[in-house]
Amino acid sequence: MNKIIILILIATIVSCKNDAKPATQKVEIKKENFPDELAKVFEKHGGIATWRKAKTLSFNIGEEAHTSDLQTRKIVINSSKYSLGFDGKEIWLDQENAAAFKGNKDFYYNLYFYFYAMPFVLADDGIIYEKTADLIFENTQYPGYKISFKANIGTSSDDTYKVYYNPKTYQMEWLAYTVTFKAKEPNNDYHIIKYNKWENVNGLILPYEITWYKMNEKAMPTEPARPSTVFTLPLVSEVKLGTSFFEKPKN
Template sequence: MKRFFIVLLSITVLSCNQNKKEENKEPEVKENEDAIAVEPDGGIGNGALSITDHFIKSIEKAHKKDKFSQHKAVSFYANIIFNGKEHLDGKITMLTNSSKIRIDKKDDSKLIYDGENVYLCPADANDQGARFDMFTWTYFFGLPYKLSDPGTQWEMQDDRMLNNTKHSTAKLTFEAGTGDAPDDWYVIYADPKTKALQAAAYIVTFGSDGDTSKAEADPHAIQYKEFTTVDDIPFATKWEFYGWTSEKGMTDKLGEATITDITFLEDEGELFDDPENSKIID
């Protein structure tokens, strides 16, 4: 009988010790199924994303790039004011991969990019800044979907303040021969919580013939505001333009744009065909 009580006591002590271990055990932390794995130190090992790739993918995910790309084309109206003057008022239509673009201006002139050439119609319309208009505003609109395009190069930078909040930033540059202005660069600001694109500092080197000193001396920035959703995809309906320096961030306000009537199209039809009574803009 004595031996029975000793055995029973031993079992009870072991059971109590096991329960204490279970109580002190750290709760299991399950990975968020939506989380994007990140590899430290530039992404060396195990195939996880680098910090830079994670930055890009997080923005693309926040802006529903996969869903955006499922549509054939998108159109929107843009009213752009710069330095107190109306720079553009018209309807912009573009394939979601940006390979074709059309701008129908309020004065009834048109700009069409068919994937090879930029056409101005009618041929005697004002062509000042035509090629700049063709590619600049569509790039700003489509920027969240252009971050991993061929020819893009990235460098993570220090956090920067925007609206009194620290934002992750990275610098985007381009390989030689990429697009119309491969010497351009952008500093991309991502929201610390939503990861959405909030702003981008940039320089405009188009037409500089390789001399970027003027553009480098006067960077600008675009800030995206007043987001709305179309087909569950977020779009900024207010753009604000500012001067910008690396030290101060946003400085004087230079202009703004209002974006309305964002509509997806599933058939491009003849929208991007070469128009009659037009000329090619080099």
């Protein structure tokens, strides 16, 4: 049975059990340190409190099913041709079908998780916020914040992001980002994504469609650079999956 089907069944069964037998849980209140404007962006997208309660996030890109533990950031990606993931210690690739995967597992395993979990991953620990110049597209100005990371945070702490939002609604509209995976040092070579469409997934407003854009000499978006990426079969659950779900298959 496909792992994503198992995930949905587990979420449904456990959710029903929880509804039938409510239990009192001690909830730790986290002191947030992000700017007020970003707090409004998070609120527009369902609220940081809703995000903090979620334990499992899943979505599909084509036939790939991406599933993440939001607390540990363990991840597994399954397709009919290969599987790879992060079990909390090691980034693995199923060797039985390793030849079918053409990318770099260390770079790819959490790539789309970050794009999909926007804007909420910009509230992670170890982040530095600073105001950045507005993005201008089709005569509209989008205010923004630059996000960088303290040293040794995550696998690419030199990566930077710029998030831009609608000044009237506070909905996230654009994401600019750098890639330092190969260079292992900071750079200003930004790529940019337009968040075209959003959908409500269990109370969180998460992306349905995103598009990479070309940029001009002023680092402003001009036109689509490639076809849009669409996320399907979204799932957000307060159910935590077992450790074995994220382990490398035993062939």
